[in-house]
Amino acid sequence: MSDFKREQRKNEHVEIAMAQTDATISDFDEIRFVHHSIPSIDVSDINLESSLKDFTLSQPLYINAMTGGSEWTKQINEKLAMIARESGMAMAVGSTHAALRNSKMASSFTIVRETNPNGIIFSNVGADVPVDKAVESVHLLDAQALQVHVNAPQELVMPEGNRIFSTWMDNLAQIVARVDVPVIIKEVGFGMSKETIKQLHEIGIRYVDVSGRGGTNFVDIENERRSYKDMDYLSLWGQTTVESLLESTSYQRDMDILASGGVRSPLDVIKCLALGASAVGMSRPFLNQVENYGITETLNYTEQFTEHMKKIMTMLDARSPKDLKNAQMIFGPKLQSWIDQRNIDIF
Ligand SMILES: Cc1cc2nc3c(=O)[nH]c(=O)nc-3n(C[C@H](O)[C@H](O)[C@H](O)COP(=O)(O)O)c2cc1C
Helix, strand or coil: CCHHHHHHHHHHHHHHHHHCCCCCCCHHHHEEECCCCCCCCCHHHCCCCEECCCCEECCCEEECCCCCCCHHHHHHHHHHHHHHHHHCCEEECCCCHHHHHCHHHCHHHHHHHHHCCCCCEEEEEECCCCHHHHHHHHHHHCCCEEEEECCHHHHHHCCCCCCCCCCHHHHHHHHHHHCCCCEEEECCCCCCCHHHHHHHHHCCCCEEECCCECCCCHHHHHHHCCCCCCCHHHCCCCCEHHHHHHHCHHHCCCCEEEEECCCCCHHHHHHHHHCCCCEEEECHHHHHHHHHHHHHHHHHHHHHHHHHHHHHHHHCCCCCHHHHHHCCEEECHHHHHHHHHCCCCCC
16 A cells, blocks of 8 residues: 555545544443532642553543644644643554654654653554564654554454454564553554453553544444445444443453543543543544644633533542542443443442
8 A cells, every 4th residue: 555545544534533423322421420419629629640550641631542644634743732732631643654664754743742842642553563663653752652553343344454363462462572661552442342451461461542432433434435335334333432441340450441432521531530541532522623623722622621520520529530439320221231241340
C-alpha cells in the first residue's frame, strides 16, 4: 500500500468518524449511583490527581489516540497538543506506522512533543509492528508510554485490512519485554473480555485500555469504505466500555485498567472511575470540538468538563478518583444479566 493511500485512509477515518453520532441510550445509563443527601466534603476538597503504577496524571481524563500521518491530521495533532498542554491532560497520538515507514511523515506526530515538551504523551502502534519499530515509536515522541492497538474487527471489515492475527500474542510479549516504558494494550471500540485481560497479564502487560463499544464505531467506519457496504450487520460487535470494565474487575489490583469508548459526559467518566478505571480517554468528542469550535472553545469545554467531574465527586463524597471505588452503584437488568452470565464477582 502506498504512503499516499495510507494518508488518504487516515483522512477518511477522521472524516467518517466526525460524521458519526452516538447511540441515544448507552450502557452508562444502566448504572445509577445511590444518592446521599449530606456530603461531608466541599468542592474545593477534590483532588483529581490520578496515580498509575508508573506515572501520575494531574487529572484522570486524557485525549485518546486518533491523528497523525497526513497533513490535515498534523494540524489536528498540533491543536490537540495545545489543549493537552494548557489543560494538563495526557494525550495519545494515532498510529505512528506512517512515520515508521516514511520519515517524511514523522513531523505529523513529533509536532505533539514540540508543542507540549513537558506533557505526558502516549505513542501508538499496531499489534503487528516489528519490535524494533515499537521501540522507535517511543523514541520518536520521547513518550511516557506506548499504546499498542488491537483491532481485529476493524481489520476484517477494512477492505485492505490485515488477515493475519495468530502472530499477535507472541509479538505483544516481545514488545513488552523490549520497550522500556509502560506498554498499554488498547482496543479501538470493541471492548475486552476477562480472558483477554488474563492472557495479557500472563505475558507481563500491566496496562490495558479496554476501549469498548458505544462511541466511535470502526465496523461502521470501515464498512462505509467498502464498495457494497455489506458488513453493517457487525455494527454491534463487542463489549461496551461498561461491560469491559466489569470484565476487568479481578485484574484491577495488579494492573491499571484504562477506560474509553463512548465516554461523553463528566458523569460517564465518574462511572468509569467507580467501576475501577485508573484513567479515562475520550477521542471523538475532542476531535469534533477542536475541528468545529477551535482551541479556545475546546479548552473551555475541557475546563467545564473537569469542574463538573468535581461536582459529581462532591455528591459522592469522593475526594480523589480512587475514593470513587467506594461509591454505591445500582445496575440495570441488562448489566446485571451480563454480570450473572459471565460469573463476574464485582465485590
Ligand atoms: C478519527 C479516529 C482515528 C483513530 N485512530 C486510532 C489509532 O490510530 N490508534 C488507536 O489505537 N485508536 C484509534 N482510534 C480509536 C480511539 O482511540 C478510541 O479507542 C475510540 O475512538 C473510542 O473512543 P471514542 O468513542 O471516545 O471516540 C481512532 C479514533 C478516531 C475517532
